[in-house]
Every structure is written in structure tokens, then in C-alpha cells.
Amino acid sequence: MSRTICLGIESTAHTFGIGIVEAVKKKGKLTAKVLANEKDVFTTVQGGMIPGDVAAHHYVKRDEVLASALSKAKLSLKDISLISVSRSPGLSPCLVAGMETAKSLAKKRSVPLIGVNHCVAHLEIGRALTKTKEPVLLYCSGVNTQVIAFEGNKYRIFGETLDIGVGNFLDSFARHAGIGFPGGPKIERLALDYRFKNELLALPYNVKGMDVNFGGLLTNVCQKYDQVKSGKYSMEQLAFAIQETAFAMLIEVAERAMAHLGRDELLLGGGVACNSRLQEMARRMCKDRGAECFVPERQFLVDNGAMIAWLGLLGHDAGIKQNISRLDINPYERTDDVIVSWR
Numbered sequence: 001m002s003r004t005i006c007l008g009i010e011s012t013a014h015t016f017g018i019g020i021v022e023a024v025k026k027k028g029k030l031t032a033k034v035l036a037n038e039k040d041v042f043t044t045v046q047g048g049m050i051p052g053d054v055a056a057h058h059y060v061k062r063d064e065v066l067a068s069a070l071s072k073a074k075l076s077l078k079d080i081s082l083i084s085v086s087r088s089p090g091l092s093p094c095l096v097a098g099m100e101t102a103k104s105l106a107k108k109r110s111v112p113l114i115g116v117n118h119c120v121a122h123l124e125i126g127r128a129l130t131k132t133k134e135p136v137l138l139y140c141s142g143v144n145t146q147v148i149a150f151e152g153n154k155y156r157i158f159g160e161t162l163d164i165g166v167g168n169f170l171d172s173f174a175r176h177a178g179i180g181f182p183g184g185p186k187i188e189r190l191a192l193d194y195r196f197k198n199e200l201l202a203l204p205y206n207v208k209g210m211d212v213n214f215g216g217l218l219t220n221v222c223q224k225y226d227q228v229k230s231g232k233y234s235m236e237q238l239a240f241a242i243q244e245t246a247f248a249m250l251i252e253v254a255e256r257a258m259a260h261l262g263r264d265e266l267l268l269g270g271g272v273a274c275n276s277r278l279q280e281m282a283r284r285m286c287k288d289r290g291a292e293c294f295v296p297e298r299q300f301l302v303d304n305g306a307m308i309a310w311l312g313l314l315g316h317d318a319g320i321k322q323n324i325s326r327l328d329i330n331p332y333e334r335t336d337d338v339i340v341s342w343r
Contacts, residue, residue, distance in 0.1 A: 004316065005035070005075070006082040007105070008309025011098030012090025012118045013142055014042040014049055014182070016058040018069040019306030020080070023313040030317055032128045035073035037299055037306040038065050044181045048171055055093035062101050069305070077109055084312020087115030088333035089143070095329035106324055113324050116311040118303070119144055119335040120155055122269035124314060125307035130294040132265045138254040138282065139335075141270035141303070142167035142182075145250070147210060147257045148335055150343065157336050158260065159210030159253040166246055167272045169214035173242065176222045177235065188275050190239035201233070201241035205249060210256050212249045217242075247278045251285050264291040271302045318342035 002025045010017035017039035024031050040061040042054045070076060085102035087095065099115070106113035123137045136158075137148040145166045147159035164172070167184060174183020201224075204216045221242055224233050254266060266286050272278065279295055286293040300307060318341045 004081050004313060005079055006084055006309040006313045006316070007069070007080045008084040008305040008307070008312055009098045009102045010039070010086050010118070010303050010305045010308045011058050011094050011101075012086050012303060013094055014054055015039050015303040016061050016065055016097070017303060017305035017308075018065050019304055019309045020069055020073040020075065021306055021309040021313060023310075023317065025317065030314065032310050032313070034306045035075070036069040037304050038069040038072060039304060040065050046178055046180055048175045048181050049091075051091045051093045054091065055097045058094060058097035062097070077105070080109055080111060082112055082114070082312060082316050083109070084114045084116055084308050084315075086118045086121065086308050087327070088117050088330035090118060090329075090331055092329060092331045095331060099327070099329055103324060103327070112316065112321065113327060114312040114315050114320060114322055115327050116308055116315060117333055117335065117338045118308070119146070119148075120338050120340075121307040121311040123148060123155060123267070124311050125300050126267045126269050126294065126296050128310055129296050129300060130267065132267050132292070132294040134263060135265035135267035135294060136254060136257050136261060136263050137267045137269055138250060138273070139269045140166050140250060140272035140278070142171065144270065145212065146335060147254055149257065149261055149263065150340065151261075153340055153343070154338065155335050155340060157334070158257040159212070162208065162211050162213040163215040164218070166214060166250065167270070169218050169246065170242070170272070172218055173221055173225070177225050182271075184272055184275060187239045187242060188277065190236050191243045191277065194236040194240035196237070197240065200244055201237055203241050203245045205245055207249050207252055210253045210260075212253055214246065217245065243275070243277050247275070247281050250278070251281050254282070255285050255289065258289070258291060264289075265294065266291060267294045269296070269301060273301045274298050314342040
């Protein structure tokens, strides 16, 4: 039995996170034990994310988050034997903040450094911490909205957004409405307050095969918001309709992928998957088709360092080695660009 402790750094967008995960290998099988999963999230009262401002937040908070993670794990840097960092995809200034931090720590400790794909990390932490075996992943985050499954040594994308991610759609509406960033949790609370849940406001429903797009829906709801002051619509009514429409689109394409692939497991991932209504709709769909729905704990749905650490451990165990001087960010790397050598 062997043990490896990895420190993972997440900084693709608004979250600067550090997770510490211990991997135990017994009889050829690697299992994860999360020792710490600390983070600090960039937020605004009004407006959205300016990448330079978010990166500045990460530089300011990184030492504090690191100290918190080590304290939570009851470890020091000398106990860390591997460092992993999210190198793709994401906002370039934010990725650079994480990469510079990771390289500094790896050089200080003289330990290997592995750069990993953020999207794949969402899937692998879900596989590690739930009982799912071969799921379809409905990955819903700010920029990324994808339906993913493993096939032919890669995580293939069977459906995705054709324009903006569902999280960006929610945040863009929230910015237009002046309710701040992130917008998803605020829209969820407003939707819960809508009293007339048997009345659904008709909105554009854009599903094209196994793909979705949110641009037309965003334009429509922003135009309707501009009539809130006149009393034609209420914020609660719009929030309720936004969730029902956008999430129905996601569940439709996820179910279509499950049917196409003959899979009976659905795994949710990404920050938008924290939404209780989306979870409810996913579970209802799975129940109706005799499938299982798996939802990791909230701390592993949102962007987090533990998932980066775990994917680093999987890669390290598979023999992946990267030259620290040549390792760089790759803001546009897709999920299906990654060769899955650890499976």
C-alpha cells in the first residue's frame, strides 16, 4: 500500500482554491481522501468579472488560502509530495496566477508539478466521490456547458452550448438586472419566491440535436426585465421562467445522450449544478427512465482545488511527467483534447 499527498491549485475563473488530497493505492486501485478544500471567491455587488481584477484577487488571497488549507489538513509544505494546477481552460490572467503560484511552490519543495484540465477534473472528482461507474456527465458552469462521456480513451463531448455557457447566461442576466455576481444563486432565490408556480412565462427554447444555445433566451429575458418597472413582469416571475426553460433544455440533451450511449447513470458537475431545481429535474428524469443520478457535495460541484489535486494524482499514478520550465497555461483546451491515460 502506497500513499501520495497532492496539493491542487484551482484558478481558472472567479475562484482561487487549494485542495489537499491523499491518494492511497491498494491492490492496484487508487482511492481519494480529501484532507482540505479551501477557497476564496471573487464577487461583486454590481457588474461582472473583469479578468485583471479577478487575477489581482487571486494574488492577494493565495497565501491566505494556502495557509488555511495546510492548517485544515494539519500538514506543512514539507508533507506535500506532488503539486497539481489547473492549466486549462479558463481566463488567461487567472490561469497565470495559479500557474505562477504552483511553480513557485513546486520549486520550493522540489516536487513534481502536473498541469491538468479543469473540465476533466470536474468529472473525475465526481467519479471518485460517488458510486457512479460509467456516467454521462452534465457539466454546467460559467463558460462550460457540455454533455460528456468516456469513449475511446477520451472524454467525448456529445452535446454542448453553441454560444455562451449556462452560468454566463445567468450571470449576464443578473448583470443586466443589477443584482451582482455570481447571478445563479440570486436567481435561484428569486425563483423560489415566485408565488404562481403553475404559470410559466413562455421563453425561447433552443435545443438543436444534442446542443443548446442561450443567446436568444438572454436577449428575450433582458427585454422583459426592462418592463419590470412598468409592472408587466416581476423579477420573481422572470427568474422562475429562466430556470424552468434553461434547465429543461439541459435535461433534454442529457437524456438524449444517455439514450444514445445506452448509459443509465447521470453525474452532475459544475457550479450551476448546485441549483436545487436543476438537481430535482435531473433526478426526476433519471427516475422516469430507470437510471441513477449522482450529485457530489456542493464543495466539489463548484470550482475547487481538491478536484485539481485528484486529477494530478491520477496523472502521476499513470506515469505522466511534465517539464516545469515548459509547462504553460492553455486557455482554450477542450475536454476532448485530453488523452485519458489513467483509465
